[in-house]
Every structure is written in C-alpha cells, then in structure tokens.
Amino acid sequence: MTGQDTTRQAVLGAAVIVLFLALPAFGLDEYWIYILTIGFYYAILASSWSLLVGYVGRISFAHVAMSGLGAYTSILVSGGLGWPLFVSIPMAGLVTGIAGLAIGRLCLRLHGAYLGLTTIAFSEIVRITITAEHEITRGSLGLAAVGLFETSDRVPYYYSFLTVLLVCLLAMWLVLRSRIGLFFAAIREDEDAAASLGVKVVRWKIFAFTFSSVIAGIAGGFYAHFVQLVAPSMMSIQEMGFVLSMAVVGGFQNIFYAALGGIFLEVLLEVLRELGEWRMTLFGAVVILMLRYAPNGCFGELARLAFARRNRS
C-alpha cells in the first residue's frame, strides 16, 4: 500500500466516523439506533478477534465466552457488590484479561486445530458452568443489569458504544503500528524464523490473546448495561459463528474492515429478518464464498479495487 493509499484510507475512515456521528441527528429511527448500537458491540468483537486471527495467525473460538465473562463480571460487581459501573466495567476487562492470560499460557504453544479445539472447550466450560450455576448467575434465566444511563433514550447508548468502538480501534491500531505489530506479522508468517531472530514468540502470542480478551471483556461489560439482561446464550458457538462471519465478511486481515463487517452484518440480519433461520444458512454460504474468492473480505476487496483503479488513473 502506498502512502497515498494510507491517506485515502484515513480520509475514508474519517468520513465513515462523521457519518455515524451524524446519523442520529438526521432523525434515524430509534429502532435502527438500537440495531446500530448492537452493531458497534459486534464491531468491537469482530475487530479484536481479527487482531488475533488476521495479524497473529492464531484462531480462537473463545471470544464470545470472554465477552460473556466480562458481561457477568460487570453485572456481579455492580449489582452484587454495589460498585459503580466505572469500576465494574474495567473489572470486566481485568477478569477476562486474567482468563486470557491463563488460557494463553496453557494453549498458545499448541498449533492449528489443537488450539482451536482447546478454545472451544474453554468457551463451553464457561457457558455450561454459568448455565448450571443458579445461586450466583441464575443459570439460563440470566442476570438483570442496571443501565448505563437512567434514561430510556437510545441515543446516549449509541454514542457511548461508538466511542468505545473508536477507543478500542485506536488502542489496537497503536499496538499494530508499533514494533509489536511487526512481531505479530513475523509470528503469523513463520514462528521459527521469528524466534531465530529474537522475537519472543510465546510471549507475544499470549499478549495478543490477553489484549483481545480484555477488549472482548470490556465490550461485554458495556453490552450488559445496554441490553440489561444477559444469559449464557450470548456465549454460544452460534454467537461465535456470528462474530467470525462478521470478521470474515468485513475482512479479518484489517481491524477496521472487520469492524465494518460487524456493523454491516448486524444491519443485514435485521433487513433480512423475514427470512428467519434461513439467514444463518445464507451467512454460512457467504462466509464460505468469501474465504474462497475474497479472503480480504468485502471491504478489503472494495478498498483494493478502489485504490488499484485510482493508482492506474
């Protein structure tokens, strides 16, 4: 990518941000404000999952479990202990960070299918434990949470989630453009070569896993105080499939494209609501086709075509 392309991408990104900032002011229906707010939540999950998969080359199916763990942590800390949300939500990030660190230390020496299967096992352990436990988590009934705001107006939530999304993207971007991002790329391309050149492969893989888990946990914390009722179903494999589809359709080799994929697919889910469960079949087929014919995702491919055309002219 040329320096000009980077500038164009930055301008495009700024335009997208301005568009999202302006949408409520242009009288967007409250229902769609709600959908877009959920879209921002998924954008955080899809982009932080992409950081692990697209940049470090390590698969995880535990991302929504981390988000769920964050949601439950924040509810229990705020509701159970009575601590304020500005403490309980960072606590969500802290707990998922510790969980990510533990899983990372345990699993990240594993490769490919072994790592993927281990993260599925972790995800299911968390989900089933919360489902089976009734005293604290109320099992499958779910836990109620206080709202972030005392108003029923969706607009403050919309802007809060947009801000959290932008802060998370900025944090990830800063890491990725530092030397750590280069180490991630080296690990993704060839672990042995990276290690032989002094890159602490296991340390940086654990860092990436922990970092993406912290982000998922914080997203889960905010989500809990938006929907105000969380249940173990938010940690299901199907939910993980959604996040994966969003990242793949957006473009999992770029955190910004993956984030757009999260918003795009959440909106599309609503537009296609009449199709019922057939939407999932459709999404599955789209993911397979994208991986085969457009591994950069739809936004990645659009950007590639747009920049290639401009560079030719």
Next chain:
Amino acid sequence: MTAQLVTEAIVKRFGGLTALDQVSFQIDSGELVGLIGPNGSGKTTFLNVLGGFYRPEQGSAWFEGRPIAGREPSDLAARGIARSFQVTKMFRRISVLENLLVPGLTDWSMAPREAAEKGKAILEKLELGGLAREPAANLSGGQAKLLEFGRIMMLDPKLVLLDEPFGGVHPTLKRLMHDTIRDWNARGTSIILISHDMSSIFDLCRRIVALQNGRVIASGPPDTVRNDPAVLQAYLGTGRAGDPP
C-alpha cells in the same frame, strides 16, 4: 584463541533414530568451520540443537561459557547466535525492509528510525536496496537467501549458523554471499557453514568437520578432511585418497 562454542557428547534421538550420537565439537572466536556429510548425517539437526530448536537428550552445549542446550531460540539470538534455514523462511507478506526491522526491533534500545537506517544500509550492501518496499514474496530464491543474510546482519551476531545458503543460487549472487561471509568473518564473527557445495566449503573454510550417521568421522584442515578415508567412504563408498569428497 578461546573456544566460543563447545558441545560435549550431544545425543539427539527421533524415536528409534539417533540423529546425533555423542557429537563433541568446538569453534573458536572468529573461526569459520564447514560442516559436511551426506544427507541424513545430522548436520541440520546439530544446527537445530545449537539454535535452540531441538533439546538434546544427552550432552551439553556452552556458548561463551554459559549453557545453551534447551534454551529458547529467541534467547540464543539475544546472546548472539543467528542462523539461516535450509528452506528459506521469509516473512512473505511484509516488505523486504520490514523483514529486516523484525530482528532490529527486538533490541528495545533501538529506535524504529535507527533500525530502518541500518536496514536500508544492509539492503544496499546486499544489492537489494531497490526492493526495500516490495513484499518479500516477490523476491527470487537467491534474493530470499540474501534477505536471510540481511536479517542476520541486523542482529550483529557473534556466531552465525548457515544451513545450505548456496542451494539454487545464481553464481553472481553466490559470489556476493561468499564476500559477505568473508566480511563477517573478517570482523570476528564465527561461522558454522553447512553446504553440499564443496567448492564453496573448501574455498571459505579453514577447518571442516564431517558427520555421518550422527557421528563426527573427521575434523581438520580442508586438505586433511578431503583425503580422509572415512570421508571418502561416506561420500563415494571408496577409501581412495585423492578422490574429492
């Protein structure tokens, strides 16, 4: 001269196969040693032990007086041991210059700008300066081998382990690689060179160690090893002195 690297009775097994069998070896500071032997003799396995990729079952290895057997490759790189690979391992989807920045930036005291300057100077020296911004995937096989040299140079190593660096390389690039190896060695860097290219081995190395079936069968100056009956037997199935291995 003092021994920089010493191994004593290294044994490495893969299941029922003994890849290294009681290998004792040493290299002095600033020495350039060739490691030869037929396919499957244990040369690459030995380099993998020295580079931290394999943990030996028995024996010990010391670098500058400190044990290295079983240490992480990244720790050994930080202590000054750098290596190339038999099958070139590039970071294909990042640029040629970024390939060099990876080892440069593992030194946290080095600023990115400083690493970039150093990387560019090395690429110029290796005649890859014009390709700095190209994805590494676009390099030819020979250029990829040079890129591995460049990454090694970023580490300013004390000991370099080269595994078949001349395989499939055009003679012009090979000359550049020879010059680079001589230049490193002239600056005091020790080098262990594995190659099936005997003309390069005899041209560059002042001492040669021959392996067969995981055992050291000969060691000494090139002419001595060239005429060693055990080496001739290993390569040609004949013990006639004077036949080139």
